[in-house]
Amino acid sequence: WVQSIRLKTQGPVEQYGLKRFSTAEATVILRENGKMREKTLTMDTLNPQVKAVEYAVRGPIVTKAGDIERGLQQGQKHPFTEVIKANIGDSHAMGQKPITFLRQVVALCSFPELLNSPSFPEDAKQRARRILQGCGGQSLGSYSASQGVDCIRQDVAVYIEQRDKGVPADWDNIYLTTGASDGIVSILKMLVSGQGRSRSGVMIPIPQYPLYSAAISELEAVQINYYLDEDNCWALDINELHRAYQAAKEHCHPRVICIINPGNPTGQVQSRKCIEDVLHFAYEENLFVMSDEVYQDNVYSPDLQFHSFKKVLYEMGPEYFNTVELASFHSTSKGYSGECGFRGGYMEVLNLDLEVKAQLVKLLSVRLCPPVSGQAAMDVIVNPPLPHEPSYLQFHKEKSAVLGALAEKAQVTEQTLNTVPGIKCNPVQGAMYAFPRIFIPPRAVEEAKSLGMSPDMMYCLRLLEETGICLVPGSGFGQREGTYHFRMTILPTTEKLKVLLEKLRDFHIKFLKEYASLEEPKR
Amino acid sequence: WVQSIRLKTQGPVEQYGLKRFSTAEATVILRENGKMREKTLTMDTLNPQVKAVEYAVRGPIVTKAGDIERGLQQGQKHPFTEVIKANIGDSHAMGQKPITFLRQVVALCSFPELLNSPSFPEDAKQRARRILQGCGGQSLGSYSASQGVDCIRQDVAVYIEQRDKGVPADWDNIYLTTGASDGIVSILKMLVSGQGRSRSGVMIPIPQYPLYSAAISELEAVQINYYLDEDNCWALDINELHRAYQAAKEHCHPRVICIINPGNPTGQVQSRKCIEDVLHFAYEENLFVMSDEVYQDNVYSPDLQFHSFKKVLYEMGPEYFNTVELASFHSTSKGYSGECGFRGGYMEVLNLDLEVKAQLVKLLSVRLCPPVSGQAAMDVIVNPPLPHEPSYLQFHKEKSAVLGALAEKAQVTEQTLNTVPGIKCNPVQGAMYAFPRIFIPPRAVEEAKSLGMSPDMMYCLRLLEETGICLVPGSGFGQREGTYHFRMTILPTTEKLKVLLEKLRDFHIKFLKEYASLEEPKR
Structure with a gap:
């Protein structure tokens, strides 16, 4: 590269x-x-x-995909004409169109002269005026407060109250962030202390989104793995939490539990009961809870729904709601808007000690503020057009189209993968990924080991070289010893997704044949 | 708050x-x-x-100023009707208007339907089309590569070559960043290693911009102070560098030297000779050079000019140019555009070891990418309208107006401050700040100490309470023991700046009188 x-x-x-x-x-x-x-x-x-940091979502496979793509442009020959990138949850790059209303508001904020243009709807103008009034000098070009623009934080609080059916949200607990990643790293940074056996331990699901392991490496915290139950649709098993916690207590001080719901890379949607169990566990063991809820709008199974950790905590009663320290994260990058490039996001932090809160604001202030255009994009997501407003119909149509297509692609992906011998895929209940288990023949495993490579890395590299499909090996997210997976997004257009799945099936069957044969594998 | x-x-x-x-x-x-x-x-x-982190630019004084401002809005009585914030280089918040061309390009990128609008000039459209072609799915909403959008990095390289009169710039060495702060922290993070006496030491100017000390605290590196020469217009003295280096060698491993040119908070513009001395020193002592050049467009003294560290390094010959590791930082936040809220910036990194470079890209990839709208803003700054293009005249007029006003305000500020007994201000040669030395009477110093406060903090707090003027105490930037300063921006409108300076003079005279008297100070 x-x-x-x-x-x-x-x-x-x-x-x-x-x-x-x-x-x-x-x-x-x-x-x-x-x-x-x-x-x-x-x-x-x-x-x-x-x-020590590793981040597979943009790791060597993706670098190689970029090289091949440039090669193709320069006329190099490959057994395919196009690289299909299904490695990262980057909706617009895969052809999804932006939500018109969101972009109208951002354009109006960027160039306020457009507020006089008759071609922009009044509800977009009203949002833009409100945002600009919250900005110093009424300009997106001013630094905002380090916690974010006040009126946007207020809008976030109202959004959360409505989402959670009236559970109170205080905008003083809302922090706008540079994508969700920024908030997650900031909170983890606060929580790391101690040396040796008293060093902070951070419980993370396996498989996990590798931002967590990367941040833990960078902060020299102790990573505590709790394994999701693949045989049970990647559900979180409370007994496994206890096991992981007890084992970790021997060599570190477990202080945080991270949950990703809906799951990345695993796509499961947690049940209310399961969330209550986790919160009870965190209450009892005095853990800080970090709930990564960036896929809260991405639930596809009609019989499932998203429950926020906060709402469940409230329903558990005041002794929980007023004590458990909980940070919840959201982002502009996922959902139906897929606005990754704006780097917008927020976190809500409950029950933070007041002095610690001042320390958090101080820490955030060193980086001055999150990008204000990203804050504006976040505002639209929490404050979309209402039924009586002029942009409602188009907004609703666009939003439904995106979420409907994702639901369809989630199903197509699961179903097609499950027709392939040696691939087993749990239902994609939510988020944007399938994380199927793949059978890799022992001889392929041996070959990979002799190359100093994880077997699923070898699998994904060969898939890329032979078909142009770019996926991320399961080893980049963590998986039970001896099992192999890959993560693929469901974001390509339906047409392209079908091509991808077909090529993947052919490749897999060929791969199995090659390594099942008695002769030496031919390459 | x-x-x-x-x-x-x-x-x-x-x-x-x-x-x-x-x-x-x-x-x-x-x-x-x-x-x-x-x-x-x-x-x-x-x-x-x-x-351990401290960041005075948004410290307790600023928090208090916000409280007072809200109080005023709610009808509280103060001896003034308005808070004047001169604590932070936030141009738009102080009334500076955005550069029209920049905002047109950002609006076009945000809402590409506007590319069909006849009310946008063709050169803005051409910039927007080029940027969008560099984005995945031609959308600002896609993640860019972690180093930034290719074509924007190419534009940055061309800009640097032109700025440096043909000294070659390779776009592979360009990294787009989330403001300059992000780049500075990333490079420092790479450089910190070792324990005890071999822990990395970072040389920083005193006074400094407190991002440096904050990052050093957070990374547990060793801060090595070299003092700028206040009696010589805050010039960097090479003998002082040697002194600081030799003293630090006893207890750490000095590995980096940071320079801010033009200076923040000190406003000096370094001479070519001085830069050559610093680079020679860094060459000899094997130091990594970090040159913070975010104020490169903010030079006001007609007999001075900005020299980039890179160009001087080139002129020193290949044994320097091809070996000294140099990172230089720029930003959308300063200059004539003042676009702080977009969080745009870039760094150019020379002579980085190739494996280390891959590690840097990996580190950046964990945060995915800098905000793409900030990247677009950066592109306009490095690729402004050319003389033959339709937007040139207006662009040029707006740019000259901003820089002309800043030059005038730099002079007014210096001159007025120097009329006040007990205040001595060096020329504001560049950047956006005055950092005058203030005489604080011994009895005031004692009182502050009895309150557990630095004397200039007490001074600035009283100034705020009595006049509504918000400045940052010199202790937040570092200063020689026993000297006191404050930092004020020159960003208020000329009219408001004059009011500020007048109020400041009256306050200072009253303050001197109060603490010079023999009776107990009355408050």
């Missing part, structure tokens, strides 16, 4: 009286002088916590 | 069959049960590195 393209400029350095030299020449000069200066920053001196 | 406003919602929880309870009730219940659950996250268990 380190492809270096020299660009034309107005004139060569010589024109300005400077001498031109090439890197090669310079290296010769330096070698001759015998004084090649050592680098300050090398793999040996690099921060070891940075080295 | 913890002001909690309950919002109206569609209906009370009772309506949904939930029981309502107040926090007070709940606390009573809990106390009666004798089982008040302890908090997981308290000041005792908070990450000590977070606790």
Whole structure:
């Protein structure tokens, strides 16, 4: 990927009286002088916590996919004409159209002269005026408060109250963030302390979204794995929580439990009962609860619904609701809007100690504020057109179309994958991913090991090279020893998704055949 | 600031069959049960590195200013009718208008339907089309590559080549960032390693912009202060660098030198000779150079000019240019555009070890990408209208007006401050701040100490309470022991700036009188 393209400029350095030299020449000069200066920053001196970070969603497979894509553009031959990227939940990149109303509001905020244009609807203008009034100098170009623009935080609180059927939300507990990732890392950062056996332990689901493991590495916290139950549609099993907690207590101080609901990469939607169990466990064991709810609008199974951790906590009564420390995260990037590039998001933090809260605001203030255009996008998501407003019909149509298509693709993906021998896929109840289990023959496992590669990494690399399909190996998310998976998004257009699934099936069958045969595998 | 406003919602929880309870009730219940659950996250268990962070630009004075502002709105009486915020380089909040062309491009990118509108100029449309073609699905809503959108990075490289009179810039070395802060923290994070005496030391100017000290605290690196020479217009003295380096070598491993040019908070513009000295020093001592050049367009003294560290490094010859590791930072937030809220920025990193570069990209990829609308704003700044293009005249007029006004205000500020007895202000050669030295009478110093406060903090608090002017005490940036300063921006409108300076003068004279008298100071 380190492809270096020299660009034309107005004139060569010589024109300005400077001498031109090439890197090669310079290296010769330096070698001759015998004084090649050592680098300050090398793999040996690099921060070891940075080295420890892994993030598979943009890992080597994706880098390779980019290389192949550029190669195709330059006329290189491959057994396919197009790379299909199903590695990352990036809706617009896969062809999903933005929600018109959201973009109208952002454009109006960006260039307020448009407020005079008759081609923008009044409800979009009203949203934009309200947002701009909350900005310093009525400009998106001002820093906002570090917690975010006041009126947007108020809108978020109203949204949460409505979502949670009246459970009170206080806008002082709302923090706007740079995507959900920013909020998650900030809260984890606060929670890490202690040394040795008293070092903070963070309980995360396995499989997990690798932001969690990456942040834990970077912060040198202790990762505590609790395994989701693949045989039970990736449900969270409370006994497994107890097991993981008890085992971890021996070598660290478990202080946080992270839950992703609906699940990433696993797509399950947690039952109300399960959430209550988790909250009870967190109450008893004095754990801080982080609930990643960025897929709250992405529930496809008609017999399931999203329950927020906060609402369940409320229903458990005041001794829970007024004590358990809970941070919940949301984002503009997922749902039906898929606005990843705006880096908008919020977190609601309950029962934070007041002095700690001041420390959190201080920490956030060093980075000044989340992008204000992302805050504006978040505002539209929590404050969409109402039935009596002029943009309602179009908004509703666009939103339903996106969510309807996702529900259909969730089903197509699950069903098609389950027709392939050696692939077993749980229902995609929510979120944007399938995380099927794949059978990898022992001889393929051996070959991968001899290459120093995880078997599902080898599988995904070969899939990419032979079909142009880019997926992420299950090992990037964590999985039970000896099981193999991949994560694929359900985001390609229905047509392209069907092509992808067909190619995947053919590849898998061929792969099984190749490694099942008695002769040496031919490549 | 913890002001909690309950919002109206569609209906009370009772309506949904939930029981309502107040926090007070709940606390009573809990106390009666004798089982008040302890908090997981308290000041005792908070990450000590977070606790150590300080960031004065949004510190207690600013919090207090916000409180007073809200009080005024609610009809509270103060000896003034308005808070004037001169604490932060936030141009639009102080009334500066956005550059029209930049906002047109961002609006076009946000709502591409406007590409058909005849009311947008063709050059803005051409920029927007180019940016959108670089985005996945031609949408600002897609994640970009973690390094940023390719074509924007290419535009940055061309801009740098032109700025530096043809010195080559490779777009592979360009990383788009979330404001400059994000880039600075990422590079520092890479550079921190070792324990005890081999822990990384980071040389920073004193006075400094407190992002540096905050990041150093958070990363547990060792802060090495080198003092700028106040008696010599805040120039960087190479002997002082040697002194600081030698002293620090005893207890840490100095690995980085940070320079802010033009200076923040000190406003000096470094001479070419001085930059060459610093680079020579960094070469000899094997230091990584971080040059914070976000004020490169903010130079006001007609006899001074901005020299980039990169260009000087090039002119020093290949043994320097091809070896010294240099990261340079720029931003959309300053200059003439003042687009802080978009959180746009870039860094150029030279001579990075190739493996380390891959690690940097990996680290950045965990946060996915910088906000794409901020990247678009950055693109306009590096690729503004050319003389033959339709928007050129208006762009040029707006840019000159902003920079002309800043130059005038820089002069007014310096001159007025120097008329006040007990205030001495160096020329504001560049950036957006004055950092005058203030005489604080010994009795005021004593009083502050008895209050457990730094004397300039007490000074600024009283200034705020008595006049409504919000400045940041010098202690938040660092200063030589026994000297006192404040930082004020030159961003208020000329009219308001004059009011501010007048009020400040009156306050200062009154303050001197009060603490010079023999009786106890009356308050």
